[in-house]
Amino acid sequence: MSDQLTNGKIRSLNCLADEGGRFRMLAIDQRGALQSMLAKVLGRDAKSIGAEELTTTKQVITRALAPFSTAVLTDPVYGYPSSIRDIPGGVGLLLAHEQTGYEKSGPDGRERRSCLLEEWSAERSRLAGANAAKLLIYYNPDASDETLEHQQRLVRTLGEECARLELAFLLEIVTYPIEEPSADTVQFARRKPELVVRSAAEFSKPEYKVDVLKLEFPADLKYAYECARGLFDRREREPAYDLKEVEDWCKRLDQACQVPWVILSAGVDIEEFLANVELAVKAGASGFLCGRAIWKGAVDLYPDTAAMESYLHTEGAYNFLRCNAAAACALPWHQHRRFSAQ
Amino acid sequence: MSDQLTNGKIRSLNCLADEGGRFRMLAIDQRGALQSMLAKVLGRDAKSIGAEELTTTKQVITRALAPFSTAVLTDPVYGYPSSIRDIPGGVGLLLAHEQTGYEKSGPDGRERRSCLLEEWSAERSRLAGANAAKLLIYYNPDASDETLEHQQRLVRTLGEECARLELAFLLEIVTYPIEEPSADTVQFARRKPELVVRSAAEFSKPEYKVDVLKLEFPADLKYAYECARGLFDRREREPAYDLKEVEDWCKRLDQACQVPWVILSAGVDIEEFLANVELAVKAGASGFLCGRAIWKGAVDLYPDTAAMESYLHTEGAYNFLRCNAAAACALPWHQHRRFSAQ
Numbered sequence: 233m234s235d236q237l238t239n240g241k242i243r244s245l246n247c248l249a250d251e252g253g254r255f256r257m258l259a260i261d262q263r264g265a266l267q268s269m270l271a272k273v274l275g276r277d278a279k280s281i282g283a284e285e286l287t288t289t290k291q292v293i294t295r296a297l298a299p300f301s302t303a304v305l306t307d308p309v310y311g312y313p314s315s316i317r318d319i320p321g322g323v324g325l326l327l328a329h330e331q332t333g334y335e336k337s338g339p340d341g342r343e344r345r346s347c348l349l350e351e352w353s354a355e356r357s358r359l360a361g362a363n364a365a366k367l368l369i370y371y372n373p374d375a376s377d378e379t380l381e382h383q384q385r386l387v388r389t390l391g392e393e394c395a396r397l398e399l400a401f402l403l404e405i406v407t408y409p410i411e412e413p414s415a416d417t418v419q420f421a422r423r424k425p426e427l428v429v430r431s432a433a434e435f436s437k438p439e440y441k442v443d444v445l446k447l448e449f450p451a452d453l454k455y456a457y458e459c460a461r462g463l464f465d466r467r468e469r470e471p472a473y474d475l476k477e478v479e480d481w482c483k484r485l486d487q488a489c490q491v492p493w494v495i496l497s498a499g500v501d502i503e504e505f506l507a508n509v510e511l512a513v514k515a516g517a518s519g520f521l522c523g524r525a526i527w528k529g530a531v532d533l534y535p536d537t538a539a540m541e542s543y544l545h546t547e548g549a550y551n552f553l554r555c556n557a558a559a560a561c562a563l564p565w566h567q568h569r570r571f572s573a574q
Numbered sequence: 575m576s577d578q579l580t581n582g583k584i585r586s587l588n589c590l591a592d593e594g595g596r597f598r599m600l601a602i603d604q605r606g607a608l609q610s611m612l613a614k615v616l617g618r619d620a621k622s623i624g625a626e627e628l629t630t631t632k633q634v635i636t637r638a639l640a641p642f643s644t645a646v647l648t649d650p651v652y653g654y655p656s657s658i659r660d661i662p663g664g665v666g667l668l669l670a671h672e673q674t675g676y677e678k679s680g681p682d683g684r685e686r687r688s689c690l691l692e693e694w695s696a697e698r699s700r701l702a703g704a705n706a707a708k709l710l711i712y713y714n715p716d717a718s719d720e721t722l723e724h725q726q727r728l729v730r731t732l733g734e735e736c737a738r739l740e741l742a743f744l745l746e747i748v749t750y751p752i753e754e755p756s757a758d759t760v761q762f763a764r765r766k767p768e769l770v771v772r773s774a775a776e777f778s779k780p781e782y783k784v785d786v787l788k789l790e791f792p793a794d795l796k797y798a799y800e801c802a803r804g805l806f807d808r809r810e811r812e813p814a815y816d817l818k819e820v821e822d823w824c825k826r827l828d829q830a831c832q833v834p835w836v837i838l839s840a841g842v843d844i845e846e847f848l849a850n851v852e853l854a855v856k857a858g859a860s861g862f863l864c865g866r867a868i869w870k871g872a873v874d875l876y877p878d879t880a881a882m883e884s885y886l887h888t889e890g891a892y893n894f895l896r897c898n899a900a901a902a903c904a905l906p907w908h909q910h911r912r913f914s915a916q
Contacts, residue, residue, distance in 0.1 A: 239658045243703040246663035302663075316581045321588035321644075322664030358700055359739055361585040397701055 237571075240398020241443060245565055247324040247363040248303040248400065248444075253564025255444070255494050255519030256556050257324075258301040260290050260311055261366070262523060263332035265499070269524075269531045285534070287314035292537050293527050294318050296544035300552040305366055305521060308352055312360060326364040326402060327357045329390060334370050342410050343379040344370035346386055354393035364400035365390060366446070371405050373430040384434075391441030402521075404446035404496060405431045421455035421472040424448075425481040429488045436490035444565070445493040446521050449508040450481040464504045482515035492518040492565040497525035502551045509558040519562045526551040579913075582740020583785060587907055589666040589705040590645040590742065590786075595906025597786070597836050597861030598898050599666075600643040602632050602653055603708070604865060605674035607841070611866075611873045627876070629656035634879050635869050636660050638886035642894040647708055647863060650694055654702060668706040668744060669699045671732060676712050684752050685721040686712035688728055696735035706742035707732060708788070713747050715772040726776075733783030744863075746788035746838060747773045763797035763814040766790075767823040771830045778832035786907070787835040788863050791850040792827045793820040806846045824857035834860040834907040839867035844893045851900040861904045868893040 237245075249255050263286065264278075270285050271278040287310050294315035298304050303324030306312055312327065319325060329352060334344035346369045357365045367390050369383050387403060394401035407427040412420040428450040435442055453459050455472040462468050473481075486493070495512040497505045497520070505525035512520075527548050533539040579587075591597050605628065606620075612627050613620040629652045636657035640646050645666030648654055654669065661667060671694060676686035688711045699707045709732050711725050729745060736743035749769040754762040770792040777784055795801050797814040804810045815823075828835075837854040839847045839862070847867035855861075869890050875881040 239655060240701060240703050243658050243661070243663075243667070246659075246661070247703070249663055251662050251664070313581060316585050317588075319585070319588070320593050321585075321591055321666060322593070324663060325585070359582060361582050361589070361705070361740070363703070398703070 237443075238398045241400055244363045244398070244400035245443065248326065249324075249519070249565055250302045253518070253566050254559055254562040255303070255521065255565070256301055256559050257303045257305060257326070257494070257519065257521040258294075258297050258526070258552075259305045259496070259521050259523030260293050260297075260315075260527075261305050261307040261328040263307060263310065265332075265524070266290075266531070269528065270534055273532055273534050283310060286310045288537065289531060289534060289540075291315045291318065292540050293530060293544060293548075296541060297527060297548055297552055298323055300549060300556065302519075303363065308349065308356070308360065316360075324363040325361060326366045327352075327360065327362045328366050328368065329354075329357070330368045337379050337382070338376045338410070343372070343375045344408055345379060345382050346370055348386060348390065354390060354397050354399050358397050358399055362399070364402050364443075365394050366402045366404060368404040368406060370408050371431045371434075372408055372410050372427060373434065374427075375410060384440075387435060387440045387442070391439075394443075395441045400443045401441060402444045402446055403435055403440070403442045404521075405435060406448060406496075406498070407431060416452075416454075418455055418470040418472050421452040421469075424452055425450045425473075425478075425484075429481065429485050432485055432493070433488040436488065438490075442491055444518070445489055445491055446496050447485065447489075447493050448498055449495060449512065450485045451478040453478070453504055453507055464501060479511060479515070482511050486516035489516075491570055492563070492568040494519045494521050496520070497522040499524045499528070501525060502554070506554055506558050509555060513559055513562045516563050518565045518568065519559045520555055522555055526555065579785075580737075580740045583742055586705045586740070586742035587785065590668065591666075591861070591907055592644045595860070595908050596901055596904040597645070597863065597907070598643055598901055599645045599647060599668070599836070599861065599863040600636075600639050600868070600894075601647045601838070601863050601865030602635050602639075602657075602869075603647045603649040603668075603670040605649060605652065607674075607866070608632075608873070611870065612876055615874055615876050625652060628652040630879065631873060631876060631882075633657045633660065634882050635872060635886060635890075638883060639869060639890055639894055640665055642891060642898065644861075645705065650691065650698070650702065658702075666705040667703060668708045669694075669702065669704045670708050670710065671696075671699070672710045679721050679724070680718045680752070682752075685714070685717045686750055687721060687724050688712055690728065690732065696732065696739050696741050700739050700741055704741070706744050706785075707736050708744045708746060710746040710748060712750050713773045713776075714750055714752055714769060715776065716752060716769075726782075729777060729782045729784070733781075736785075737783045742785045743783060744786040744788055745777055745782070745784045746863075747777060748790060748840070749773060758794075758796075760797055760812045760814050763794040763811075766794055767792045767815075767820075767826075771823065771827050774827055774835070775830040778830065780832075784833055786860070787831055787833055788838050789827065789831075789835050790840055791837060791854060792823040795820070795846055795849055806843060821853060821857070824853050828858035831858075833912055834905070834910040836861045836863050838862070839864040841866045841870070843867065844896070848896055848900050851897060855901055855904045858905050860907045860910065861901045862897060864897055868897065
């Protein structure tokens with residue numbers, strides 16, 4: 233390997249991937265997003281959703297789906313204590329290091345700052361037996377310098393800590409609109425590819441010490457010409473690009489990534505996510521780290537845990553198997569050009 | 575579970591066992607014993623066997639056999655750096671914490687003191703991503719108080735460290751003769767069962783914070799009436815007990831163990847080890863941690879690594895599969911009475 237990884241980092245990455253070096257990972261580290269989902273189902277306010285509801289949901293989902301995955305991403309506060317016993321020994325563990333949500337910042341309060349979980353650290357993740365620290369940051373490369381520097385500093389801090397501990401560091405980047413009225417607009421759909429690619433390029437720099445990037449799909453397929461007649465959600469939209477252009481953005485994303493990368497699901501439905509995985513893998517992704525696209529149907533059945541389990545053992549399991557099949561030809565992480573001999 | 579294990583400990587143990595909770599582990603942490611084996615093969619002095627010979631041997635064996643195991647025990651000095659990349663992610667990792675060999679001590683210099691590896695610690699094992707710290711101590715409960723206290727202090731020290739780090743702690747106990755002329759005598763064969771049982775009882779005490787005991791077979795089958803006509807090595811011996819008595823000692827050993835235990839191979843041949851595993855598992859062992867019995871035939875072929883690989887992929891693999899089959903009905907660690915509700 234031309235780029236040297238320490239033995240601890242290599243071991244960490246091996247524990248997250250399958251024997252071929254592909255990542256097929258389950259995300260169940262949601263907090264705010266899960267509170268909103270449960271609030272909607274229960275007809276209550278999101279703030280009224282407490283620890284018990286979160287831990288029960290996480291436990292039921294983890295127990296049913298962890299066996300399909302090569303690694304599970306959970307949060308240290310609700311997920312780890314309630315479900316670490318349900319993660320098979322052969323399945324790796326990632327822990328989330330960010331506080332849920334973001335702080336509004338920037339001149340108009342439309343920019344986003346992330347915060348690290350208080351009283352948590354890469355060392356605590358190591359002590360808990362985690363194979364990786366995961367950090368989610370919101371990022372728009374056109375935000376103000378103050379916001380960008382804050383986000384970059386956060387990544388650099390955790391990157392240093394992880395390097396010292398030889399713990400794998402997985403960085404999740406979620407872009408957001410600043411000028412556009414919302415993310416589900418043709419304007420933002422048009423901006424998104426470039427935002428995702430520029431962000432991936434930034435955090436590929438060696439100074440951040442990221443081992444794996446967890447990235448959004450670099451387009452919104454709902455706005456792709458071939459899908460814009462309502463293919464995924466029966467809603468017609470103005471097309472922003474065609475599939476050929478989307479494939480080109482996937483390739484540009486792969487070129488921008490100087491480290492192995494995986495695709496995230498960001499709450500889209502399973503059919504759209506499967507298309508994302510297929511296109512990302514074709515461009516050079518090393519797998520996926522998927523949450524809601526696989527299991528969100530189970531949350532609708534809360535608090536009927538028997539019904540949730542039944543859903544997870546049938547539809548949820550089927551969703552996971554389809555994702556696994558879509559990632560079967562993903563690029564093994566150790567074959568990424570970062571490690572190729574030249 | 576009546577006895578509380580921390581989440582980190584549970585995760586560690588899950589990573590060492592198969593999904594049923596059974597340990598089928600490979601030991602390749604030998605240093606002194608491996609030097610002696612290589613010296614014999616090469617017709618040289620043991621002290622002349624250097625790091626390169628040790629690391630090559632460990633790497634070849636680990637690469638071929640790790641995929642058959644639920645966890646690999648190696649040493650941090652030679653084994654870890656050379657072979658951590660060859661341990662599949664789904665296979666757990668244990669690291670040895672003792673210096674090889676022992677210091678002579680006691681009134682006649684026939685007693686044995688163990689030493690911890692310098693510049694190593696439970697924290698360094700955690701940083702290296704290990705799922706357990708392993709300590710080998712030589713122990714004879716009839717040794718002098720000074721020797722016993724030294725050995726007990728060593729165990730207590732590492733036990734505390736592991737508890738603080740929530741890292742699984744596996745203690746290996748090897749008995750030895752003090753009054754008897756050598757271990758391969760009918761006198762020592764008669765003493766051995768009691769020595770093994772008393773040692774296991776001592777280190778089952780909660781103050782040592784041991785999670786898994788790695789124990790010798792509590793008898794020498796070569797001295798069992800049914801095997802003493804030369805069944806295992808063509809050498810006839812005076813019988814010390816019959817198989818019924820050996821089974822009783824296995825049961826007494828299980829009763830003495832207040833924590834899950836596994837059986838070690840101590841360099842016996844594969845046929846004898848398989849008989850050991852079967853009898854130990856019948857009595858309540860949770861599996862095995864086996865080294866030379868599985869792979870020693872490969873060392874005879876050093877330095878012809880192609881021949882070693884060929885041996886390991888055929889006879890070595892077959893040996894492992896037979897051990898796995900013998901442990902198929904081992905007691906899942908979480909079903910040990912330590913954790914049963916009463």
